[in-house]
Amino acid sequence: MLILRFNFKEFNNIVVNSKKAKNRIITSKAQLNSLVMSMQQQLAVAKVTGVLQKSTEVMKVVNKLMNLPEISNTMRDMSMEMMKAGVIEEMMNDTLEAADEDELEEEAQEEVDKVLSELTDGLLGLAKPDHDLPVVQKQKAKAEDDAMEARLKALQSA
Secondary structure: OOHHHHHHHHHHHHHHHHHHHHHHHHHHHHHHHHHHHHHHHHHHHHHHHHHHHHHHHHHHHHHHOOOHHHHHHHHHHHHHHHHHHHHHHHHHHHHHHHHHHHHHHHHHHHHHHHHHHHOOOOHHOOOOOOOOOHHHHHHHHHHHHHHHHHHHHHHOOO
């Protein structure tokens, strides 16, 4: 019996020692995992630092390239040119509308003449036309053209 007790006691010590070893291994494993995570965090911080440094360099270059007074002057010039273009476009539209009105007046006059000719059986066509009327219209058109040219030259010189 004595041999049996000794083996049982020895077996008990082995079990206790193995449990302690198991706990030490688990603790070591946890410490290693913590160390790995800490190293991964340091690597991520290093990557972010590198990206921020590159971003800072890019911002410095952009800042050097960007000249605020020059951009302001360019925007002001562009605004003036756009305003001139708008005025010129408005003048062109006015001119085109005036031309359209003249055409409408001519067409309306032709229709009135046709109706009057039909009503008077062509007797109205025998009357002498007033030749001074086209001269007056030409003088008015020339005066309008001269006024438009003067406005255009004033805009171009501004």
